[in-house]
Amino acid sequence: MSRFMDSFTQTLPQVRVRFGAGIRHELGAEIEALGARRALILSTPPQADLAQELSDLIGGLSAGVYAGARMHTPVDVSEQATAHARDIGADCVVAVGGGSTTGLGKAIAWRTDLPQIVVPTTYAGSEATPILGQTEGGRKTTLSDRRVQPEVILYDPELVATLPAAMTVTSALNAMAHAAEGLYARDRGPLTTMMALEGLTAFRDALPAVVRDPTDLRARGETLYGAWLCGTVLGTVGMALHHKLCHTLGGSFDLPHAETHAIVLPHAIAYNDRAVPDQLAPLSELFGGPSPGAALHRFAAGLGAPTALRELGLKESDLDRAVEIATQNPYWNPRPLEPAALRALLQRAWEGAGPEA
Ligand code: NAD
Numbered sequence: 363m364s365r366f367m368d369s370f371t372q373t374l375p376q377v378r379v380r381f382g383a384g385i386r387h388e389l390g391a392e393i394e395a396l397g398a399r400r401a402l403i404l405s406t407p408p409q410a411d412l413a414q415e416l417s418d419l420i421g422g423l424s425a426g427v428y429a430g431a432r433m434h435t436p437v438d439v440s441e442q443a444t445a446h447a448r449d450i451g452a453d454c455v456v457a458v459g460g461g462s463t464t465g466l467g468k469a470i471a472w473r474t475d476l477p478q479i480v481v482p483t484t485y486a487g488s489e490a491t492p493i494l495g496q497t498e499g500g501r502k503t504t505l506s507d508r509r510v511q512p513e514v515i516l517y518d519p520e521l522v523a524t525l526p527a528a529m530t531v532t533s534a535l536n537a538m539a540h541a542a543e544g545l546y547a548r549d550r551g552p553l554t555t556m557m558a559l560e561g562l563t564a565f566r567d568a569l570p571a572v573v574r575d576p577t578d579l580r581a582r583g584e585t586l587y588g589a590w591l592c593g594t595v596l597g598t599v600g601m602a603l604h605h606k607l608c609h610t611l612g613g614s615f616d617l618p619h620a621e622t623h624a625i626v627l628p629h630a631i632a633y634n635d636r637a638v639p640d641q642l643a644p645l646s647e648l649f650g651g652p653s654p655g656a657a658l659h660r661f662a663a664g665l666g667a668p669t670a671l672r673e674l675g676l677k678e679s680d681l682d683r684a685v686e687i688a689t690q691n692p693y694w695n696p697r698p699l700e701p702a703a704l705r706a707l708l709q710r711a712w713e714g715a716g717p718e719a
Contacts, residue, residue: 370551375490375597379590381517383579386481389456390420392514396477398454400425402447404466406432409459409483412521416458416481425452431459431466433619434612437498440469447474454479457512458521460533461486461619468494468510478512483521484529485537485585486620487593490515495609502613511597517590519583527573530585531665532620534569537589538562539604539627540596542658546634546641546696547599554595559644561591566648566661573665602695604630607708610688617674624667625674628659629707632717637697655717670714681708 380388393401402425405413410429417424428446432439447455447470457467458481465488467478472494480489492511495504525533541558544550568584575581607626611617632655635642642654651657663669672678685705692699710717 365552365555367552371549372551372553372598374553375492375511375594377490377512378514379517380515381583381587381590383519383583385516386416386518386521387419389416389479389481389516390423392479392516393420393423393454393456396454396479396513398477399423400451400453401456401479402450402452402454402470403427404431404443404455404457404463404470405429405459406463409463412483413458416456425450428466431457431463433462434502435462435465435469435494435496437469437496440466440473440496444470444473447476452476456481457489458483460484461488464488464512465495467512469496471512472505472507472510475509477514479514479516480512481516481518481521482586482589484525484620485522485533485589485592487537487540487589487596490590490593491597493597497613500614502609504609515590517586519579519586522582522586523577523579525576527576528666529620530572530576531569531662531667532624534565534585534588535624535627535662535667536620537592538565538658539608539623540601541592542627542631542642542645542654543601543604544592544595544599545644546602546638548694548696549599551599554599557591558595559648561588561595562645562648564588564591569665600694602693603634603697603699606693606695607684607688607704610684611671611676614687615676615680615684617671617676621668621674622671624662625669625671625711628655628662628717629711631655631658632719633703633707634695634697641696653717653719656719659716671708671712672714676712678712681705681712684708 645654
């Protein structure tokens with residue numbers, strides 16, 4: 363079926379993408395192509411060895427490793443890292459890791475306009491967006507800025523092969539959420555819809571194989587391809603209820619990012635299905651189910667994804683407050699935000715029930 367639309371406006375992110383097993387060995391050439399000579403390599407503390415490996419790989423082009431990235435990009439960490447980058451005269455940043463490390467690279471680039479190369483090791487997709495989310499004083503805010511968009515992405519399937527099975531599934535569902543909400547985005551266009559469906563198809567086809575054998579590089583590559591497409595959708599169109607709920611639960615209740623996405627997605631999609639059934643129908647076809655929410659729930663549960671917010675430490679008494687926060691400054695959504703229906707949605711997600719039929 364053609365994805366033709368009568369009218370649309372779309373600006374796609376400008377980014378150079380290189381893809382393939384072992385492509386990280388091209389890092390030095392990519393740094394030189396940017397005209398840079400002193401790259402600061404960023405990672406989280408657990409991925410410091412990988413960052414050091416990349417630093418060794420590029421030899422004299424490395425200005426050192428900063429392994430202090432943390433979840434949700436705390437502003438104090440970003441400021442320390444930016445001061446460090448300035449002190450050592452870094453002329454580009456290389457983020458190797460998931461969304462937390464990419465977030466730190468973006469935070470430095472936003473403050474300094476240094477070019478960025480991202481070597482993703484999860485499916486979060488942040489590398490494909492001009493969006494920076496950061497936290498300060500318990501509040502998470504996001505901004506979109508040209509300086510934040512990474513210039514180069516090196517997708518190396520060998521580096522996601524170390525992602526444990528549970529994180530593989532939740533990180534993939536996090537990526538798939540970008541595509542699912544992209545299907546009904548107000549500012550979607552034919553290309554974002556094609557990318558969303560292709561990204562979801564890649565995960566549908568390859569994720570079960572990756573769960574069976576995490577070292578299957580062909581399947582890892584296909585899931586990483588899905589992450590790129592889903593991330594590009596996130597970087598191109600606006601997100602809605604699902605992302606608002608996840609930002610609320612992550613920012614105000616400190617729930618872990620990918621797991622929260624994995625649990626909330628089928629429920630948010632079921633909520634919006636009432637308003638935009640035609641736009642969401644491809645999800646039922648792709649994942650095989652009576653409705654888009656049920657189809658996603660079955661796919662996620664079949665791969666062992668978490669299904670209950672209570673298992674993440676959220677208290678039932680927090681649910682009213684979560685609805686209150688999620689309905690303040692809401693993102694645009696295809697179905698109006700009805701507090702009672704949202705409270706019921708969160709109750710189901712908290713208990714681990716399936717989405718509303
Ligand atoms: P993460 O980056 O926090 O990684 C989670 C943990 O897994 C870390 O300890 C990390 O070191 C480890 N890890 C990562 N890759 C690994 C691998 N291959 N093998 C073993 N361990 C590995 O998690 P994430 O889900 O990738 O990112 C979440 C963050 O990204 C959140 O703060 C979220 O807000 C942000 N994000 C931002 C955007 C955006 O466009 N701005 C998009 C998606 C996510």
